[in-house]
Amino acid sequence: MTRSMNRLYSTSTVGSKRWSHVQKGPEDPILGVTVAFNKDTSPSKINLGVGAYRDDNNKPYVLEAVKKAEKKIFEANVDHEYAPIVGVASFNNAAAVLALGEDNSYIKEKKITTVQTISGTGALRVAAEFFGRFLPGVTAYVPNPTWGNHNVIFADSKVPVKSYSYYNPSNCGLNFEGMIKDIQAAPAGSIILLHACAHNPTGVDPTHEQWKKISQVCKEKEHFVLFDFAYQGFASGSPEEDAYAVRLFVEDGHLIGLCQSFAKNFGLYGERIGAFSLLANSAEEAAVLESQLKILIRPMYSNPPVYGARVVSSILSNKELTQQWRSEVKLMADRIIDMRTSLVKYLKQHGSTKDWSHITNQIGMFCFTGLTPEQVDRLASEFHVYLTRNGRISIAGITSKNVEYLAKAIHSVTK
Template sequence: MATSHWSHVPAAPPDSILGIASLYRNDPEKKKLNLSVGAYRDDNGNPAVLRVVRKVEQEPAPDHEYIPMAGIPSFCQAAVQLILGEKAQSIKEKRVVTVQSLSGTGALRVGAEFLCQFYRPAATTEKPCVYIPRPSWGNHRKVFQSAGLKVSEYKYFDPVSCDVDAKGLLDDLTNIPSQSIIVLHACAHNPTGADPSKQLWKQILQVVIQKQHLVFFDSAYQGFASGDLEKDAFAVRMFEQSGIEMLIAQSFAKNMGLYGERVGALSFVCKDSSVVASVQSQLETIIRSMYSSPPANGARIASRILNNPVLFEEWKQELLEMSGRIQEMRKLLFEALVSRKTPGDWSHITKQIGMFSFTGLNVEQVRYLREKYHIYMTEDGRASMAGLSRETVPLFADGIHDAVLQFSLR
């Protein structure tokens, strides 16, 4: 028998987030706690389906035909209005292209493919480089690299203040080559939960304009971060109002709880409407060769919610409930650590926004929590606040307290 064609293939290293999730699944302990994956859980620790989604699901799909390569038009239009605002000048002037995508990741990947094929900064003959924040969502680097783009980083986080390193960020964006591609998290930065202030967003925009950088916004948490769809779109809208060209990846995984349905959108805000048809046709060509056309079910659900004023209000209410529960978990965890007199300043837990807290725990402490307490979080110290409940906060606080004492004693 000949040996396999694949005998030379090395095993790929496990994904830093999904690898931890699989360790969790294999742990036989009953009281284990998974804070590694970014998925909302209710106060009983169970996955939640939004009531408004259940309502829409009562009406069966009209058919299971293919949908267009660019997706469902009513979904695309509503998605881009949600992020840019209904009165956005670029929408009025018909200089925005939006295609449906396989959630946020698919939007980033199709956008990356387009940039690799067509972005030709005049300032250099080299391949365009994408700058992502340090740290960033673990998949950013892989998504852009696999499209053939070079990836580098700009400073983002100051571990001492547990906040955005404003000076480092502005310096880096000023010192990198002009016309670079900059990835900005629209809100609820993952993994740090630290967002630029309004003032800092304005300064970032000034540097972007001055250096003619091309911005690629990643919006994975609109409405889920603060509970307010408008507030979470502040940065994207301010950039759009300045008239610059940009790309936007949107995900409806978290804010509609449609994780596995893969609902997202990729938009190009262009300088003028004359390029729209060409950009649209090339995006469709990329989509055709990658997966032909996107899935229908999730986008149909999202489209109905976004386009029906009654359902839209119901959705907004549920966004408030989800974001409120996460904020409450932050508060309870902070109070639990303070009441245990756990060494350190834990105020960043309540200051940070969104699904995650960048706890400040180091690798040893994270591993200790996993081994002794069966609490799973990523090794950079990121914990999903959405995975906590009233019942599990005390366990997590006990674990942190113990881990901090163990390792500060060494």
């Protein structure tokens, strides 16, 4: 620092203006929905913006399997020592096994590195930082539309980001031809981000046949495939069915990257528990990759928190608790599927002749309704129903008590 700069920084006028160039940033659109919902005093109000599961009484749900695991952890009188940089080893192994399957050869032969992360967002951030460092200048392609954080995470990690066609607004389904064309047109060796299941925000997933074609095209173009797996078990109710795409790509020989979140399927939102894995050609390569992941993680957050990892690993290492978790994740998925069916039933019952089949064809917590921004505004002002202006609803906000009211409201603004 020069002497004149020193003088500048020591003056109180400069001190008082230090942050004067910082402008207020825009609010997150989803938070905006919740703010508007909280202000509304109507007893009929419905919040369809939240990205967290709610039970049929609109309450957060703590899984019984989680409660039992917590009891076991408490009774074991564990200490609070630091985890290693890569996190809790038993959790990392359980996470990889859950995604890739019991007898996956990469796990058996240690041709994989898995690091515990700060939930799914942290997994994506670690992945993006790794690409920024070791695949410099390589563009990441994300679906259009995608979860709002994807673009920002890549951009903040200095990874160029572009999108590929995904959603077809004319039938509220998949623009499969467009998707394939764009993935084919991307420069060879690009990073292709795929939502493994329950695409957020559209709820539109490829079929098994379509996944096969996507895998083939990615293979031909030697693209690096990064799966964002935030909803395993939560989409169909079966962790295996939801892992179809991930396991198919691995069988097809892709050395994938995998970001997992345990927020939704274990109801551990605030515990921030996730994992990032990279498949490798050999155990030696996996060890090399892990050494660099450690170097990257250490200055970011040193090492991850242990609590969520302990909960998930005690469930997945115990047959009875795993069984209980499976039945509870199915219960959550089934409630979501039931609400989709119910909403369509009431829309028809109240006289809507529109085609609402996309509501039941789509899967997972979110549904792209096809409602226009103006219709969304009317839902809020006339019916106290709140959602983002892109027409996305969180099915978790629907209950057996409010579904008919919601159907009537949607019918009113769409007829």
